[in-house]
Amino acid sequence: MTVSLLNARKAPLDTARELASEFARTAVDRDARGGTPKVERDRLRHSGLLSLSIPRQFGGLDASWSETFDVVREFARVDSSIAHVFGFHHLMLATVRLFAKPSQWQTWFTLTASNNWFWGNTLNPLDTRTVVKGHDGWREFSGQKSFCSGANDSQMLIASAVDEAAGGKLLIAAIPSGRSGITLHNDWYNMGQRQTDSGSVTFKRVRVEESDLLLDPGPLSTPFACLRPLIAQLHFANIFLGIAEGAFEEARKYTREEARPWFRSSAAHTAEDPYVLSHYGDFWVALESTRLLVERAGWVLDEAWNKGSALTREERGETAIAIATAKVAASRHGLDLCSKVFEVTGARATHASVALDRHWRNLRTQSLHDPLDYKLHELGDWALNGTAPIPTFYS
Structure with a gap:
């Protein structure tokens, strides 16, 4: 045991x-x-x-x-x-x-x-290739799904399928990963996030019971139910911040222990070089400001979650703005820091054994799944017009 x-x-x-x-x-x-x-x-x-x-x-x-x-x-x-x-x-x-x-x-x-x-994910609402077929007292899911993070080696899956008979309504279910007809493919081979198992899944006439379906209250049906995409967004913001913090610590150790000052530098050690110190000052400001925004967004989410069904549309909107702001900061500052760490570590830090590049690869890969431009559009509409984001699976 x-x-x-x-x-x-x-x-x-x-x-x-x-x-x-x-x-x-x-x-x-x-x-x-x-x-x-x-x-x-x-x-x-x-x-x-x-x-x-x-x-x-x-x-x-x-x-x-x-x-x-x-x-x-x-x-x-x-x-x-x-x-x-x-x-x-x-x-x-x-x-x-x-x-x-x-x-x-x-x-x-x-x-x-x-x-x-x-639990693993086969939801991906943008991939509509999995469809529903209705039967008496149960449903059938058939088709493909992409970007199924964590599906491999899971016991339960959140799955979705399009019900064309109901006008394209998205049905979401919780089903055992080992149910007959589910094939989890080992086909995730991207430049970053390489062990998230975010590949594809095939559903072949998978039986879905009525008790498996998440219908009451259903997806994005109430302000409280609309917290789901915000939890996902804050999850990514914390990942991005964590990646940046990890890259900072690895770069800091390398700068202090391995890096050599440029031949024109007056510094005896890289850790005393004025340009290196300036970069680390920028890194610190970026990390500290992002930490404050991410932590504040977490507190706002906790308050919204604790209100449950009493959560109002306005409170949900304010939560969305706090989380979107944190995610933009984590994305921008994280990508910038993970790229610029090489300016304070030098050419030898590009050796494959150091693998300092993995931080940028991981953050860049994940950040592309929700374009920052559209997040900024939502924030701009709030800042200028006071319009809260419309709840979707990404906002």
């Missing part, structure tokens, strides 16, 4: 730091290799952290979203792929909480906490 790391009464963040230290030792090699981080996912299972956001009455640790995202950031500093699938697991749990009836999500929460289930 495996003993949870949390059994020693450690705080979840302390457990995450221990795991992050362990994951860091193999992060570079696993980034080059790609594929499913099976050992690391099992370590997460045995740690007890998969129940982090589940309420205590259902066997969980009852963490707030701010506390959950602190753990995501801790992982992202050393391994943003692990941070991605871990955070997505909690996003999938939020999905059933927000879209399903209590009799559904309470059962799934209890089973997840007691069995250390990992």
